[in-house]
Amino acid sequence: MEEYLAVLRSCPFFMGLNDTEIMSILHCVNAVKASKASGSYIFRAGDSTEVMGLVLAGSTLIIQEDLWGHRNILSKCNAGDFFGEPYAANPGAVLNISVVAEKDCDILFLNVKRLLKSCPTACDHHQKLIRNLVGVLANKILVFNDKITHVSKRSTRDKLLSYLSSESVKKASLSFDIPFDRQQLADFLCVERAAMSVELSKLQKEGLLKTNRNHFELIVK
DSSP, rough: OOGHHHHHHSSSTTTTOHHHHHHHHHEEEEEEOEEEEEOOOOOOTTTTEEEEEEEESSSSEEEOTTOOOEEEEEEEEEOEEESHHHTSSSSTOOSSSSSESSSSSEEEEEEEEHHHHOOOTTTOOOOHHHHHHHHHHHHHHHHHHHHHHHHSOOOSSHHHHHHHHHHHHHHHSSEEEEOOOOHHHHHTTTTTTHHHHHHHHHHTTTTTTEEETTTEEEEEO
């Protein structure tokens, strides 16, 4: 696991821990590394899990799908991001999301049950790790709150403007890249791709933005 220490150090879950403590924690939570091919399912809706996943390399998509194959992207996880933690922390909870490898990726699975019980080695950093987990869960709530804000808008245009404005604020710049391609952005905003493309063309003609692939530049007059 030493090759991934740089990723682990940057992860909020391990904030305030040195390399020795991180390696000790990985042992405490029965950390297991797995490689997943692009397009493969890591978690499926309807299952339950005792482990949460940490992306070490590559990326994953958190999605919801109905029986007819319609897809709603909830979020994207890159290296250093977690997924599945609310379900792993609630034993027996049934997943209403699926996690799919967007690209070939390496995943570290951590047993949350081991974390929430008294540490068998009585490690001094156990409580710090629990506090970090609370922070990770709180951040996940904020991410989903942002999505709710965007998709609650009535029109495709308003959803686009809400999302792009939010991304601009996060990046502190009017020029920025988004983590989605066009189809993924449509799935994230719960709109039809064709309708979204029409609105993007209108917004460009109106001089409100410029876009090339996943790069956007907002124009404030």
